Amino acid sequence: MCGIFGIWSANPGHFARAAEQLSIIRHRGPDAQGSWTGGGAFLGSCRLRIIDLEGGRQPMLNDRNGDCIVFNGELYNYLDLRPLLEAKGHTFRTQSDTEVVLRAYEEWGVECLKKFNGMFAFAIRDSRKNQLLIARDRVGEKPLYYYQEEDRLVFASEIKAIVADPTVPREVSPRGLSNYLAFGHSMAPDTIYKGIFKLLPAHYMIAREGRVEIAEYWDVGDEPQCSGDGKPDEREYTGRILGLLDDSVRRRMVADVPVGAFLSGGIDSSAVVALMRRHATGTVKTFSLGF
Numbered sequence: 001m002c003g004i005f006g007i008w009s010a011n012p013g014h015f016a017r018a019a020e021q022l023s024i025i026r027h028r029g030p031d032a033q034g035s036w037t038g039g040g041a042f043l044g045s046c047r048l049r050i051i052d053l054e055g056g057r058q059p060m061l062n063d064r065n066g067d068c069i070v071f072n073g074e075l076y077n078y079l080d081l082r083p084l085l086e087a088k089g090h091t092f093r094t095q096s097d098t099e100v101v102l103r104a105y106e107e108w109g110v111e112c113l114k115k116f117n118g119m120f121a122f123a124i125r126d127s128r129k130n131q132l133l134i135a136r137d138r139v140g141e142k143p144l145y146y147y148q149e150e151d152r153l154v155f156a157s158e159i160k161a162i163v164a165d166p167t168v169p170r171e172v173s174p175r176g177l178s179n180y181l182a183f184g185h186s187m188a189p190d191t192i193y194k195g196i197f198k199l200l201p202a203h204y205m206i207a208r209e210g211r212v213e214i215a216e217y218w219d220v221g222d223e224p225q226c227s228g229d230g231k232p233d234e235r236e237y238t239g240r241i242l243g244l245l246d247d248s249v250r251r252r253m254v255a256d257v258p259v260g261a262f263l264s265g266g267i268d269s270s271a272v273v274a275l276m277r278r279h280a281t282g283t284v285k286t287f288s289l290g291f
Helices: 018-023 078-087 097-115 159-163 174-183 234-252 267-279
Strands: 003-008 032-038 041-047 068-075 118-126 131-136 145-149 152-156 196-198 203-208 211-216 260-262 285-287
Touching: 003 018, 003 068, 003 118, 003 131, 018 032, 018 041, 018 159, 041 068, 041 118, 068 097, 078 097, 097 118, 097 131, 097 203, 145 159, 152 159, 159 196, 234 267, 260 267
Parallel strands: 260 285
Antiparallel strands: 003 041, 003 152, 032 041, 068 118, 118 131, 131 203, 145 152, 145 196, 203 211
């Protein structure tokens, strides 16, 4: 878990509390904290180090074009994408997945999102187009909240970093409150606050010259996983599901720090741990909690 925070504004006064707002989410990434300011943007990161502990420092700059990224999450197929990018002439200074995201955006633009397999929320200051791109993973594993008004956009991994600025209104949203009382949480894109929203899963946002555009880049059914001949084949489906689970677990075990699993004793966690044993080079550490 990491935390990202940022502001997009032509008014430097809006950055006055940025460092303080970033520090409020320090608990999400206690290993390192950094920020970058330039071109109408403040980008901040609180990092929990998982891959390339030293080289993956953030914010990360593209040395070829000046783009800057803050990234929360993991890109599980970064080792697949890296050689494709190298074949197109890109060189890498680190072993991190963050740099793969940055180079992929340089090569493919927003279309890079369709190539990513991971859980993430990230922001890239595009120096060439003078815009800010913010994106969230397909199913919304990583959170991303934002507040927008005429002359600024503020985003963060947690709402508390946004409302830490007293110039951001703290007016309760009636619909957000109603959803909270009915379901125990607000229903995206709404939050408990009027004017503060969640970026929906599989969506991206582009901010430029006082305008913000939001679009969807993926939906369930875009990539059919089994044959669609109308005749379900149990062996095909079970084999495909097992293959996807095995591949998912294998990819999530790529880390430069120890990886463990929460084990409840149920089918889900037991299946994950069983698959971890296939790919582990040592003992799999598990944790069971009671409350």
